[in-house]
Amino acid sequence: MKRYFYTLPLLAATLTLSSCFKEEPLNSECDITHVSLHTDNPLATFYQLSDTARDVLSTDSLISFEVRRDHEADLSLLTPTLQLTPGAKAVMTGSEVDNATGGKWYYQVVSEDGHWHRNYTVEVRPMARMTNDTVRFDFEHYELEPKGHYYVWHILRNDGSSAGDWANGNPGFSLSMGSAKPDEYPTAPLADGYDGAAVKLTTRSTGPFGAMVNKRIAAGNLFIGTFDMASALTDAMKATHFGQVFDRQPMKLTGYYTYQPGTTFQDPKGNTVADRTDQAAIYAVLYRNHDDQGNAVTLYGDNVKTSPQIVAIADMGMVKPTKEWTPFSIDFNYLSDIDLDLLKQRGYSLTIVFSSSADGDQFEGAIGSTLCVDKVRLVCKKEQ
Structure with missing residues (x-):
């Protein structure tokens, strides 16, 4: 989970100096930053080629993709490809897919230091x-x-x-x-x-x-x-x-x-x-x-x-x-x-x-x- 720190220049300099004398701590971020979906014929399923991939904002937990109502792909064959913050790991905790109503994949992302986690849903929804x-x-x-x-x-x-x-x-x-x-x-x-x-x-x-x-x-x-x-x-x-x-x-x-x-x-x-x-x-x-x-x-x-x-x-x-x-x-x-x-x-x-x-x-x-x-x-x- 992204966290933001705001310090005075002197404190920032002190922290920079101290990093020279001790090991860098493990990353505590646990975010999905990008998701893409692959299909052999994307324009038979998606409206635009760019619809197959999406950057993920730090505040997002639901990541939605829209496909044609008359899409040709078997949605169960779609597997989201995730990009994560450094060191984080993602585990799929479940999925439910129906060609008529769409699909959802559920993930838990755990930070590199193991102290933080976030839950995400990747959703594909047919759109009329x-x-x-x-x-x-x-x-x-x-x-x-x-x-x-x-x-x-x-x-x-x-x-x-x-x-x-x-x-x-x-x-x-x-x-x-x-x-x-x-x-x-x-x-x-x-x-x-x-x-x-x-x-x-x-x-x-x-x-x-x-x-x-x-x-x-x-x-x-x-x-x-x-x-x-x-x-x-x-x-x-x-x-x-x-x-x-x-x-x-x-x-x-x-x-x-x-x-x-x-x-x-x-x-x-x-x-x-x-x-x-x-x-x-x-x-x-x-x-x-x-x-x-x-x-x-x-x-x-x-x-x-x-x-x-x-x-x-x-x-x-x-x-x-x-x-x-x-x-x-x-x-x-x-x-x-x-x-x-x-x-x-x-x-x-x-x-x-x-x-x-x-x-x-x-x-x-x-x-x-x-x-x-x-x-x-x-x-x-x-x-x-």
């Missing part, structure tokens, strides 16, 4: 095309993560199974403010929303540690994609991986919101910027998830609105402050035509993004800015 013209996001399905530090949200299908998770920056906030209570994190549930539960996004101070590295604020955010905690300190822009595969043509993003900006806008060094008022962000992006050479593409914080892979954007722009639940409706602006064949081959990905501070990724904003969102709908083009 989405049939609904309107995708609903009501933020009712949330829970505390396994350690109980902060909340996570799930996106569910009509049959109740998980279609993935909403990601947010709470894992990064935990590195600097680990003593915070779950409701004090930037992204938290709001029990009394527009209709049932909503999500509450608040720009928070990251405390003394954040001040040391000029990352003094953490904007409340929620987005479709994944958050890579390993990159949160070294390259914050690469920590946010935007998008999941989407096989319909989105036309409009709607929902309800409230927004109140914080009183004092500050730059990354903590200086007050007197003539600036914080702004929230509400937008969605549809993009091609492979380049012209067939390489898989993911958008990050530094190109989520500028990548040449982008096909359409729905951006609210100015999010007017309001204490009352207020409806919003944003049309998608298409920069190029949709390739319907590519759409059927799951060649597009979509993200929806909410943030209490639009420039929070630059660590600029106002502590206390609060954006609440509920009853979000993604309206897609009806197919004949």
Whole structure:
């Protein structure tokens, strides 16, 4: 299990010097870092060649692969190939495979020093095309993560199974403010929303540690994609991986919101910027998830609105402050035509993004800015 240590330069130098005089301890990490699946004819089973392999984030315990509903391979013949952190060992503890419903392989990974272990599930799931013209996001399905530090949200299908998770920056906030209570994190549930539960996004101070590295604020955010905690300190822009595969043509993003900006806008060094008022962000992006050479593409914080892979954007722009639940409706602006064949081959990905501070990724904003969102709908083009 990955653990992160933050020390002053003097302590770091002391530890470096002491390592010259004693043996390096055995590795205590017990992570799967990469999984691949082999089949003789991958395009008869998977939608894209890149779908056969997956990097694994340090926070992942469920590793999912999607195959064609009419796949030709015998899924029982698939054997996951695992890459592990140095010295770790993996043992398969069970499996269950059905060609119609998919398969699961269960692993326990034990660290080199033998003191730590993690349980993983590798899942293969046959996927049919989405049939609904309107995708609903009501933020009712949330829970505390396994350690109980902060909340996570799930996106569910009509049959109740998980279609993935909403990601947010709470894992990064935990590195600097680990003593915070779950409701004090930037992204938290709001029990009394527009209709049932909503999500509450608040720009928070990251405390003394954040001040040391000029990352003094953490904007409340929620987005479709994944958050890579390993990159949160070294390259914050690469920590946010935007998008999941989407096989319909989105036309409009709607929902309800409230927004109140914080009183004092500050730059990354903590200086007050007197003539600036914080702004929230509400937008969605549809993009091609492979380049012209067939390489898989993911958008990050530094190109989520500028990548040449982008096909359409729905951006609210100015999010007017309001204490009352207020409806919003944003049309998608298409920069190029949709390739319907590519759409059927799951060649597009979509993200929806909410943030209490639009420039929070630059660590600029106002502590206390609060954006609440509920009853979000993604309206897609009806197919004949």
